[in-house]
Amino acid sequence: MIDVSLGGRTPNSPSGSNPSDLFQILRDGRPRTRSELAGMTGLARSTVALRIDALMKLALLKPVSDAISTGGRPSTQFALDPVGHSVLGVDVGASHVRVAISDLTGGVVEESAAELDIAAGPREVLDRVMRMGSELVSTAGDRVGPLIAVGVGLPGPVEHSSGRPINPPIMPGWDRYDVAGVLGAHFGVPALVDNDVNIMALGERELAWPGVDDLIFVKVATGIGAGVISGGVLQRGAQGTAGDLGHVYVARGAGVSCRCGNTGCLEAIASGSAVARALSTEGAAVATSGEVVELVRQGDIDAIQAVRQAGRDLGEVLTTCVSLMNPSTIVIGGALSAAGEHLIAGVREAVYTRAMPFATQHLEITKSRMGADAAIAGAGVLAIQSALSIERIDAMVAALGEDRD
Template identity: 70%
Template sequence: MGSTVTSDLFQILRDGRARTRTELAAMTGLARSTVALRIETLMELGLVGSVGDAVSTGGRPSSQFAITASERVVLGVDVGATHVRIAVSTLTGTVLGERHERIPVADGPEAVLGWIATEAQSLLTDVGRSMGDLLAVGIGLPGPVEHETGRPINPPIMPGWDRFDVPGWFEGVFDVPVLVDNDVNIMALGERERSWPEVDHLLFVKVATGIGSGVIAGGVLQRGAQGTAGDIGHVYVARGAEIPCSCGNRGCLEALASGAAIARALRASGLDPNSSQDVVDLVKRGNIDAIQAVRQAGRDVGEVLTTCVSLINPSVIVIGGSLAQAGEHLIAGVREVVYTRSMPLATEHLQIAQSRVGADAAVIGACVLAIHYALSPANIESMVAAGASR
């Protein structure tokens, strides 16, 4: 009972507002003495702190309490196709320090996860924290992830990773839960946290070497039954009916409109791009063929998003990933089709915008994934119960 009461108090304080013991007692119906004891427990756990006094109406001012950027921290990890980035964050989302290294994910899990384990301990020391201050680790991987187990499933660009037990590998390294998700889901979390915190219905679309989306509905990331919700890259698009895709099918959006697909098409026309970044560079130099190819890719993405708009009715669609650096050309193609083909009621207030967070979205989202777990009612109850048993 005590841990549940303490967790309820903490969930009230998660909105960041400072409150007095009297205010918390009125909100919960608990005795002020009970609130005082539970606040003391949260302070001992390093989750809540005194943040000053309320304005006095006569007599001694009452202390106010709020969730604080205390000693407790989380670790966020962004594993990309060719890079790994880690960050230590406070529970209020302030990033204390980062590390970055160019490591191909194709080097395999032992190499990538080994670097993370070593650098995480060093980074914690650099920011004045220890392993004992860590509450959770969030990791994003560039491929499909089975949410319940944290294992990548048949990831096309991750040789050696299929069904690898990522959380299990870290046992003995981190004595805290390790949460694993695909990179687009964590980018959606990061984008919403930093740029659209008041938006409850958001679709984040990554257009890069591959194409995928993260779906936030009702303010909650939607993963679906097995964690594949938002996998729009393998939706059939008629214009690409005969184009083979890495998944084994033909006509997938990713085979037609990804950065790799555009680079391939431009090479066939006599240019020499080999990556999404090369395509973006051609667009920025004003190459007409590249601009038209990116605009058409936007239309193809927009064709699939038209169905998404009808299905989930987002209020914001954010376009991110490396190809989004081509600026308005990609987004113009998306808007052209979505605004033309979707029902007026669904698009009347729909915003289609470029990512504001950019390359930081993934590592921020990984931190958010860890924070959401660390501050969840079940975890707070566990922490209180563990503290009481010591």
């Protein structure tokens, strides 16, 4: 079950003052009766009944099997209706587009993918996204309800509040393009946009590590970035650049130029492209992360050592993150993570050696469980969190004009 930020309130301690409080309780997937909900919220049963009726009219709740009777007529239970609405998740990569329509638990109903160069520009790429998305909505038919939100991941910096890419290095023509506005207008629902590593962190945490509230997801591919989840909430920072690990200075990279214009950046020595570049200078015919991984799988000693060193360099930066944030889990994803334990062993070596034992005694450093599905899953999570937010639910109920105590 996808979680959602409750703005300081939790299903275990609802205020009961808004329709969304009752709805958030039921989002955990456990059916409850009107009496149970009245006891949990402190509301009168008549008020609970009104709010349940409104939420059912909105196709957000549904009645389920009756509770066990203790004598007399069994009480009806209510729970989230997972197929009452749907969301669209969009994963735009450097050379691909993947689109999926999901129910309100994140379960994928239909999906499609296509190869497409991000450098083709926003109009061509988004036109393709809109065609693919519209086809999926049509194909899904009656299996899910109407579309309620769209979530998008892009391979570059994004101003989350506006949904606009900001000076994306591998996305010519996309700077400040109104991605959220274009997609929102086409589909007629709110569109949320974030960078790819943030949505990967969302997908990984919600669907693979649902019980983990403090997690760092690190993507190691052409570049290096991290999605930071603290207290169960994705942390974007003041300008949306939280987790930009790739441009942290590393002593071993002193003098090595980075695409950002500085020297000594982690990305310049430990990214997949940096490892490939270092191996090619030694005579290996490699140019991409995938080709490095293939050499590792073939048992090439130079490639294995280079990947392990990249892990140590990454671990040096993550050691500071461990001291600063005290995560319980660090997940390594991205193309270079396919090299398996060689990269992760280097990370563990640095972190467990340098960080304080108290911070690492229960720390798990592991490979992504979601793999290539993390981004598309996270795009769906982004949409669901918006669609089922406290403010959105209260507004939907208020629009019915039926939330009268």
